[in-house]
Amino acid sequence: MATRRWKNGFVRWIDARFPIFTATHHQLYEYPMPGNLNYWWNFGSIAGIILVVMIFSGIFLAMQYQPNTAEAFDSVERIMRDVNYGWLMRYIHQTGSSLFFAIVYIHIFRGFYYGSYKSPREITWLTGCLIFFAMMATAFMGYVLVWGQMSFWAATVITNLFTAVPGIGESITTWLWGGYAVANPTLNRFFALHYLLPFVIFAIVALHLVALHTTHSNNPLGVDMKGPQDTIPFHPYYTVKDLVGLGAFATLFAIMVFFAPDALSEPDNFIPADPLVTPEHIVPEWYFLPFYAILRAVPDIGPIPAKLAGVIAMFGATLIWFLVPWLDRSKVRSAKFRPLYQVFFWVLVVNCLVLGWCGKQLPEGVFLTISRIATGYYFFHFIVLLPLLGIFERPRPLPYSISAPILTPSPVSPAGRLELAPAAAGDEARP
Amino acid sequence: MDTADKHAPDPIPKGRPLTALEEAERARVQALLDTRYMADLGPADAGWGRRQFLFLTSVATAFAGLNFFVWPFIDSLNPAADVQALASVEVDLTPIKVGQSITVVWRGKPIFIRHRTEAEIAAARSVDLSQLPDPQPDAARTLKPEWLVVVGVCNHLGCIPRGQRPTDPHGAYAGWFCPCHGSHFDTSGRIRKGPAPNNLAVPQYTFIDDEHIRIG
Numbered sequence: 001m002a003t004r005r006w007k008n009g010f011v012r013w014i015d016a017r018f019p020i021f022t023a024t025h026h027q028l029y030e031y032p033m034p035g036n037l038n039y040w041w042n043f044g045s046i047a048g049i050i051l052v053v054m055i056f057s058g059i060f061l062a063m064q065y066q067p068n069t070a071e072a073f074d075s076v077e078r079i080m081r082d083v084n085y086g087w088l089m090r091y092i093h094q095t096g097s098s099l100f101f102a103i104v105y106i107h108i109f110r111g112f113y114y115g116s117y118k119s120p121r122e123i124t125w126l127t128g129c130l131i132f133f134a135m136m137a138t139a140f141m142g143y144v145l146v147w148g149q150m151s152f153w154a155a156t157v158i159t160n161l162f163t164a165v166p167g168i169g170e171s172i173t174t175w176l177w178g179g180y181a182v183a184n185p186t187l188n189r190f191f192a193l194h195y196l197l198p199f200v201i202f203a204i205v206a207l208h209l210v211a212l213h214t215t216h217s218n219n220p221l222g223v224d225m226k227g228p229q230d231t232i233p234f235h236p237y238y239t240v241k242d243l244v245g246l247g248a249f250a251t252l253f254a255i256m257v258f259f260a261p262d263a264l265s266e267p268d269n270f271i272p273a274d275p276l277v278t279p280e281h282i283v284p285e286w287y288f289l290p291f292y293a294i295l296r297a298v299p300d301i302g303p304i305p306a307k308l309a310g311v312i313a314m315f316g317a318t319l320i321w322f323l324v325p326w327l328d329r330s331k332v333r334s335a336k337f338r339p340l341y342q343v344f345f346w347v348l349v350v351n352c353l354v355l356g357w358c359g360k361q362l363p364e365g366v367f368l369t370i371s372r373i374a375t376g377y378y379f380f381h382f383i384v385l386l387p388l389l390g391i392f393e394r395p396r397p398l399p400y401s402i403s404a405p406i407l408t409p410s411p412v413s414p415a416g417r418l419e420l421a422p423a424a425a426g427d428e429a430r431p
Numbered sequence: 432m433d434t435a436d437k438h439a440p441d442p443i444p445k446g447r448p449l450t451a452l453e454e455a456e457r458a459r460v461q462a463l464l465d466t467r468y469m470a471d472l473g474p475a476d477a478g479w480g481r482r483q484f485l486f487l488t489s490v491a492t493a494f495a496g497l498n499f500f501v502w503p504f505i506d507s508l509n510p511a512a513d514v515q516a517l518a519s520v521e522v523d524l525t526p527i528k529v530g531q532s533i534t535v536v537w538r539g540k541p542i543f544i545r546h547r548t549e550a551e552i553a554a555a556r557s558v559d560l561s562q563l564p565d566p567q568p569d570a571a572r573t574l575k576p577e578w579l580v581v582v583g584v585c586n587h588l589g590c591i592p593r594g595q596r597p598t599d600p601h602g603a604y605a606g607w608f609c610p611c612h613g614s615h616f617d618t619s620g621r622i623r624k625g626p627a628p629n630n631l632a633v634p635q636y637t638f639i640d641d642e643h644i645r646i647g
Contacts, residue, residue: 060504064511082512085503229460 027213032231033238034219036402040114041217041238042245043107048205049246050100055198057093058142065145067191069184072147073272091261097139098264099253101287104132108321113345115333116218122325124211129321131204136318138197139287141190148269149279155182155190157282161295164308181275222333223398230402281362289359290352291317294378296363297371313375320382327382329390337396341389348381519647521639524578532595534583537646541583541591542634543607544644547618552576554605555619565630569619572633580644581620581631585609592616592631607631 006012006021015021064083066075079086108128111117117125144155159176163169178185216225225231232238256263264286268279284292295314300306320327335342355374361367399405443449449457520537522544527533532545547555555569556576573579585592587609593599594607594616602608602615604623609616614625621630636646 056504060507063508078511078513082514084506084509084511086507086511088503089507 028235028239029233031213031234032216032225032228033234034217034225034402035230035232035237036219036221037217037238037241038220039241039245040106040110040220042242042249043103043110045242046246046249047100047103047107050096050103051198051201051205054093054096054100055202057089057096058195058198060089061093062191062195065191067145067188069147069187069273072145072187076146088257091257094265095253095256095261097142098285098287099249099256100135101139103249104135105287108132109345109349112324112348113335114218114220115222115328115330115335117325118328118331118333119325120215121211121218124208124215125325126322127204127208127211129318131201131208132321133318134197134201134204136288138194138201139285141194141197143285144187144190145194146269147187147273149271149273149277150266150269150282152182152273152275153278153282154284155186159186161311161314164305164311166308183275218333219402220334220336221399221402222337223401226401226403283360286356286360289357290355291359293355293359293371294375297358297368297375299372313379317378320379324382324386327386329387330393330395331390332395332398337398338389338393339396340393344381344385344389348378351377351381519645521643521645523643525642529577534595535646537582537634542646543579543581543583543595543620543631545579547577547579551605551618555617555621558617558621564622565628567619567621567630572619572621572630574636574638578644579618579620580634580636580646582634583607583631585611585614585627586629586632587612587614587625587627 006015011021061079064075064079064086066072076090079090081087083089111125111128140154140158144151159173159182162172162176165172174180176186177183178189219225266283266285271279283289291314294317295310298306298310298313301309304312330338330341332338335345351374354370355378358367358371358374363371443453518538520535522533522535524544524546527544527546529546530548532543534541534543536542545551552569558569560566560568569576572581583591583595588611590609590611592602592607592609592614594601600608600610602623604615604617606618606620606623607616608614609625609627612626614627615623616627616631617623619630620633622628634646636644638644
């Protein structure tokens with residue numbers, strides 16, 4: 001890495017003091033990528049780009065926004081009506097938050113399907129879980145800033161979750177509010193944290209990438225890269241492939257921003273916050289619906305009251321992702337070679353969609369029953385199925401390497417493999 | 432990368448020439464690798480011109496698109512509609528006696544409105560223009576001789592000149608005096624002495640009737 005000689009003298013001068021060019025070359029050309037990534041691997045880079053879009057649009061919105069209960073709602077309406085292109089900036093930010101979650105959910109479930117969390121990529125997975133946690137906090141506080149009815153009551157309901165903590169719950173909630181109800185101090189601190197947390201996310205993304213580039217990308221076959229015949233450089237192959245996905249995503253993004261900006265939001269949030277009137281039916285944004293369903297589904301469990309049990313289950317639903325690398329006992333990464341897990345993966349996907357649908361309904365009658373079954377199954381999947389499948393499932397035979405299915409067997413390399421002389425191998429062979 | 436593998440075939444010992452079969456296999460795999468790397472931006476070949484064209488047009492399109500994206504954000508920092516809506520004010524002149532001045536706020540800036548005395552008008556009109564740092568006849572600075580309307584911001588570094596009240600310093604030319612860096616303005620608001628490069632600006636205004644003006 002350090003031995004590379006640059007032709008341009010200025011580049012060489014910089015590089016000797018701050019090896020930005022060598023490092024870029026290393027990460028783009030020398031860094032081996034599996035040659036067989038499919039389009040599900042686009043979502044990581046799209047998530048990174050949309051994080052930047054959110055920070056960018058958010059900074060400009062913050063320049064117009066008033067974090068004061070008396071002016072917050074009006075200042076948002078002023079952005080929509082009076083500020084030049086304010087409507088565009090806000091709709092980019094609002095639609096962006098929804099799509100950010102959609103992209104990240106796909107990214108997470110791609111990890112579930114292809115076993116991307118398994119050794120040696122546990123730290124990549126854990127940093128990813130941290131990012132998701134920070135995202136949830138950021139999205140929640142950002143939603144409060146609008147200071148409509150849903151904002152206010154979402155803030156009230158979510159902060160009241162902490163009253164479930166035995167003994168000190170009330171004190172925690174008062175501390176979170178900076179008062180005895182959600183009010184101006186709450187809005188001020190939420191604004192400060194909503195501005196801070198995206199930069200924290202940005203920093204964790206950097207850790208996520210360091211861990212990723214240490215262990216290298218997983219791939220649809222889930223087998224390790226065995227040599228240069230299995231790899232291609234990141235640039236131009238995956239820069240171009242990522243751009244194709246990004247183009248499709250940006251098209252969808254633009255369609256939503258310009259033609260259906262409010263499709264995913266609650267009409268009640270166009271009513272200014274009123275601390276004396278709760279809306280008929282409080283629902284969070286769609287990306288929190290499954291967790292909301294879990295919160296409301298849990299009944300009294302033995303000595304634990306339903307309120308506390310619901311809060312524990314809701315937080316547990318995401319906290320359990322931190323344990324997935326150790327709950328899954330199977331050595332095989334990709335679900336392609338795990339006939340049973342493949343089925344249960346899709347059952348989990350459907351289960352989560354059902355939970356999301358239940359989160360939208362009133363917690364009564366058949367919806368409550370379905371929520372309870374789906375909540376039970378959700379935890380059953382992680383706590384019971386994942387460990388047991390690793391023991392009882394018989395995986396399909398794995399290919400020897402990524403390139404093995406392409407390189408047909410021959411008398412010299414029965415596994416479809418050839419030891420290349422170093423001079424002919426990998427990047428050094430290329431101009 | 433995991434290189435230890437019990438299923439791997441025995442490596443070919445160093446120095447032993449390849450058999451014909453091995454050589455054929457080596458060539459086959461090398462050809463495969465060469466095919467995969469062909470899409471790399473290598474030296475000029477038959478496909479270079481077309482690829483270069485596609486590359487440049489794509490980059491140009493992306494750059495144009497980026498500008499479409501960036502402009503709304505830049506423009507969002509310009510005065511918003513509610514700010515522009517405050518860009519004109521109407522002033523009733525009837526309470527202002529001869530020799531009095533008032534200050535009104537227009538676009539966040541002070542506007543000096545002075546009902547000038549005959550002496551002041553005469554002083555402003557009798558000046559030899561060649562003596563002025565920023566030559567401008569008084570007639571070009573007023574719509575009616577008795578009413579002087581100027582932006583009360585010194586165009587040196589933005590301070591507000593003194594001289595609106597009778598007890599204020601009026602400078603050497605009986606008009607206004609900027610305390611920040613010592614600019615003297617005459618009864619027409621013109622710079623006479625000091626660092627300010629230009630006269631006090633005259634805002635765009637019109638007489639709605641004899642007693643009312645609209646600024647902006």
